[in-house]
Amino acid sequence: MDGFKRRSELKKTSILSAALDLFMKYGIKKVSVAEIAKAASVSQVTIYNYFGSKDKLVDEVITYYIDDVWNEYEEIIKSDVDFSKKISQFIFNKKMSASSIHKEIYNYIMVEFTSGEKSYIEEFYTDKALPEMIKLFEQAKKEGQIDPTISNEAILAYIQMYREFLQQKDVYEHILPLTEDLTKLFFYGIVGSRK
Template sequence: MDGFQRRREQKKQNILEAALLLFMDIGVQKVSISDIAKRANVSQVTIYNYFESKHNLVHEVFIYYIDKATSDFEKVINSAIPFPEKIKMLIFNKKEVSSTINEEFYQYLMKEYSSSEGNYIEKIYAEKAVPYLHLLFKEGKEQGYIYKNLSEEAMLFYIYMLKDYIQREEVYQKILPLTEDIMNIFFYGIMGKEQE
């Protein structure tokens, strides 16, 4: 990649990051192209040259956000920290996101997720999340934190049930404040037996 292309990609990244931060903080509807341009230190024309419309920009931010979340998940899974710490980090990340994300932006993400455009999430889920969950479950079993007789199929079935359920509009409209509790139930069960 030559210098021009590298600068172009960096500018696009800056626009996506600026838009994401504004959407997370204020929501999609209240943020203008002008706001994003100021935050990214580019002109509005530059944003339109890259994305053509706010709708396209929002969609690209959605993909950028999913890629970023996937990368963060991969880093935790691949880290050398002990299994219980990985689980705590995953729960903390979910808690942090759920407490900092704008409700309207979250609703938009979930609507995209449950629509035909949500196929991107399905693709990432199948190609990256599921294989990493296999690794996490294997590690947890090997270290004695997950019951050895608990099948991976049952754990994945449970995850798929959750994933399919939260795609329903009446569910995703209410789920944001419950994110940490849902993660705790998944990893520790309703008995709350956290591993210390």
């Protein structure tokens, strides 16, 4: 990558990062392009040149956020720690905790995820997250953390039921404060962890 492209990418990343920080604190609607420009130390014109509109910027910020969180999860998945430690790290991940994500961002992600259209979030879930979860469950079976007689089909059905429930508008609009508890239930069931 030549110097111009590198500087351009750095500037774009700076804008995405500044916008994400502001959106996480104040929501999407309350943050103006002028505030984002100031936080990123660029002009508003620069933001419009890169993104075209605030709506397009929001879309790219969500993609940036998902990729950033996924990179953190991927590090956990690929680490040498056992399954139970990985799950604990997932549950207590600060970037995905209910206290760190503004409800407007959460709802935006859920609307995208439930839209029925082939969105980035849907493709991400299908092409990246789901296959890695299956690998993780395979690791857990080998370590004796999950009953090895449970088929991957049953695990996928469980994930799909969970997903379909969370995709209901009347559910996802009110469930953000329960995120940590639901993640614990997803992985440990009502018995709780084996510690």
